[in-house]
Amino acid sequence: MASRTSLPALSPARFAPTPQRPLRAKARLLEHLTDIQPHRHDWAQLVFSMTGAVRVSTEGAHTATYIVPPSRAVWIPPGIVHAVTAIERCDLRTVYLAAELLPGDAWREGRVLEVSPLLRELVAALPGEPDPQPAETPDEAERRQGIERLVLAELKRARPLALGVALPQDARLRKLCEAMLREPGRHAGLDDWAAEAGASPRTLSRLFREQLGTSFAQWRSQLLLAHALTLAARGRPMSLIASELGYASASAFSAMVTRTVGMPPSRFFAEA
Template identity: 40%
Template sequence: MSNSRHLPTAPTTSRDLAAASGVAAHWHDEHQIVYASRGVVAVHTDSTRWIAPAHRALWIPAGTVHAHRAYGVTRLHFLGLAQNPLRLDEPTALVVSPLLRELLIAYTELEDAETPAGKRLRAVLLDQLATSSEQPVRVPTARDPRLAAVCALLETDPSDSRGLEALGRAAGTSGRTLTRLFREDMGMTFPQWRTQLRLYHALRLLAEGHPVTAVALRCGFATASAFIDVFRRSLGDTPGSYL
């Protein structure tokens, strides 16, 4: 993201993005919350891709170069913060409760946030953010070229069910080496990374209107019920809620 733009102030606003559109790489001197009340938004940094459906918001620390990508027609809400009330130094996905959802929508659509009512709304919003738990769907980017080659195979076809030994042979390395690299480079095991990758693609496909069974098969789940089970355990809801 070497061609990123410097936009000093992180705006507090809302906007619509057409399906498959985005916001080019940029960075702010302030922190920012990004939330999609409709559709699904992905945020890409140099090291990781994050995706946020309607019950997740993304925390982006000041100075982080990032780009946005919309899947499905998306309504985005941006909250700029000069301070760091969450004390988080890395991009993080936050759980959005029904109350926090309404607060984010209402505050980012205010015409004048400096009124007494606007300031009270902001105070409640910050209180709710401070208690939000972290539940990410994130796909770290490989730095090691051997690992990157394997990841590229699975990016092309998330339904590829081969294990690390078979994938290693295709990429010219061993399964044992790849096991070590996943822990060192990604900070997670291979099964954990593959699940995150499949969920990332599943959210994107659901936002584009694909049926649950088709998404399950395209993302490598043996059955629709297996996909629903992993989805619910990871995201706290069913895939059908995103259609």
């Protein structure tokens, strides 16, 4: 099994939004199975990858994990503890925004957003250093400010997607859910996962209901959809996606997707 690497957050305070630069960008290459340790800051954040899938986990009142391919981003409101894991080698992009840039209740909750091709190119065009070196010329500053305005416009148009997977507070169930996140296809049924966790299926079923308001099967389906979307974004065929997620056949996987989202996988992956 590949070893994990844990890294501290890369001096986020050096990129803190200011009245002169209320929107800042940062680029960072992460190797496979690299974790950025949990941290928080007083400004909002948009995180996504130009290449490679990432997992973003948040803590607090709305503890959740988001598994996103390059066509998706995670919005993190100010003050939320969060961590990032590279599911595969990725070119991570972070945009820090002063809270007043996007006011309103809709921006106070973490969520997954669609990343348009224009938004990707705009973020890539933003300066990725704490401060421009050497100092910007008036023309460079005008160009940057124009890009920043367009980034905000694209963010306001970005479509939210229900791809987050809630995580429990109970330590026993949290450990099980984390194991399922790492290897969703290792076991198919609750009995096998319960045996591994050293708890009875009945106890785990109760904890899923109490902690997450859902059944094991419903929670696992959401997790598998998130992983499947990432695999589909890499161009994996449906048979291979089904196999990697522990399904005996593509038809069985297709039935799960159709049952969960009300449409076949081909349409779900095209629309999502």
